[in-house]
Amino acid sequence: MRDEMPYTARVIRPDRAPAFRDPGIRNGFVHVPATITTQPTRTALLPAKARVAAVVPAVPQISLQGVQKTYPNGTVALRDVTLEIPKQDFVFLVGPSGAGKSTLVRLLIREEKATAGSIHIEGQDLSRLKRRHLPYLRRKIGMVFQDFKLLPNLTVFQNVAFALRVTEGALRHLKPKVEEVLSIVGLEGKESKYPDQLSGGEQQRVAIARALVHDPRIFLADEPTGNLDPATSWEIIQLLLQINARGTTVLMATHNREIVDVMRRRVVAIEGGQIVRDEDAGGYHAPALESH
Ligand SMILES: Nc1ncnc2c1ncn2[C@@H]1O[C@H](COP(=O)(O)OP(=O)(O)OP(=O)(O)O)[C@@H](O)[C@H]1O
Numbered sequence: 484m485r486d487e488m489p490y491t492a493r494v495i496r497p498d499r500a501p502a503f504r505d506p507g508i509r510n511g512f513v514h515v516p517a518t519i520t521t522q523p524t525r526t527a528l529l530p531a532k533a534r535v536a537a538v539v540p541a542v543p544q545i546s547l548q549g550v551q552k553t554y555p556n557g558t559v560a561l562r563d564v565t566l567e568i569p570k571q572d573f574v575f576l577v578g579p580s581g582a583g584k585s586t587l588v589r590l591l592i593r594e595e596k597a598t599a600g601s602i603h604i605e606g607q608d609l610s611r612l613k614r615r616h617l618p619y620l621r622r623k624i625g626m627v628f629q630d631f632k633l634l635p636n637l638t639v640f641q642n643v644a645f646a647l648r649v650t651e652g653a654l655r656h657l658k659p660k661v662e663e664v665l666s667i668v669g670l671e672g673k674e675s676k677y678p679d680q681l682s683g684g685e686q687q688r689v690a691i692a693r694a695l696v697h698d699p700r701i702f703l704a705d706e707p708t709g710n711l712d713p714a715t716s717w718e719i720i721q722l723l724l725q726i727n728a729r730g731t732t733v734l735m736a737t738h739n740r741e742i743v744d745v746m747r748r749r750v751v752a753i754e755g756g757q758i759v760r761d762e763d764a765g766g767y768h769a770p771a772l773e774s775h
């Protein structure tokens with residue numbers, strides 16, 4: 484009855500091997516895939532063929548293939564970018580000013596269109612997405628920026644509720660949801676404050692709450708700590724970690740060297756519009772090459 488024994492096997496984590504043709508290579512860089520030990524599961528009771536099917540990789544949640552972006556003025560912001568991000572990954576996007584980080588983020592929410600190549604989100608080809616379907620894409624994606632982008636004449640509660648784009652009458656029905664996200668970001672009791680009555684960290688929390696109100700599956704943050712002091716920046720990172728632990732994929736563009744170095748998460752480095760490094764558990768800079 485060997486098949487009924489719980490079994491343990493080392494497998495390549497299927498969702499971390501998007502380039503399954505060759506799981507050791509990611510974006511052309513040698514990459515050691517994360518491995519897991521499967522827990523004894525019901526798959527142990529399945530015939531061998533079915534067990535193989537159980538570890539077949541899922542489509543990456545975010546996939547860019549040979550993406551180029553040339554702005555109308557001729558600036559080439561991204562060139563031949565191929566990047567795959569599995570569900571629930573946490574990725575830092577680093578690189579010097581003008582490298583193309585924000586452009587990449589803007590392509591993912593279809594604020595800009597790629598000039599060449601393809602972008603898929605959960606299997607959906609963004610180049611084929613009709614304008615009227617954009618709200619569905621954007622509901623899947625929560626987004627925060629360096630400058631918070633709150634509406635100054637609305638209270639904290641209204642800023643978050645406004646993301647749901649409903650009438651005043653219906654707002655009452657959304658109260659529990661708005662309160663839930665405000666409590667996730669630790670802003671209970673601040674509902675009736677206006678943005679200029681809040682600290683920078685609190686304003687970023689409101690922006691995060693607003694981004695969470697649709698229960699997004701992907702969370703994009705473009706330099707979310709750019710205007711914050713180090714202690715407040717760490718609080719925001721803790722929040723992003725919590726969001727990630729709840730199952731949301733997080734992609735954060737940042738210049739914050741300390742945070743990237745301490746966190747040891749996946750780092751995608753971009754320079755001159757090209758990916759120059761893609762490392763699991765990476766640092767802000769590439770490890771120095773040993774000199775002989
Ligand atoms: N709307 C635009 N029109 C023309 N060129 C643009 C536009 N937006 C960005 N660029 C150019 O594209 C390149 C990439 O810019 P991007 O904003 O993506 O860089 P970034 O990595 O986010 O930089 P930073 O770290 O300063 O935010 C730069 O050369 C920039 O000048």
Ligand SMILES: [Mg+2]
Binds near residue numbers: 585
């Ligand atoms: Mg930018």
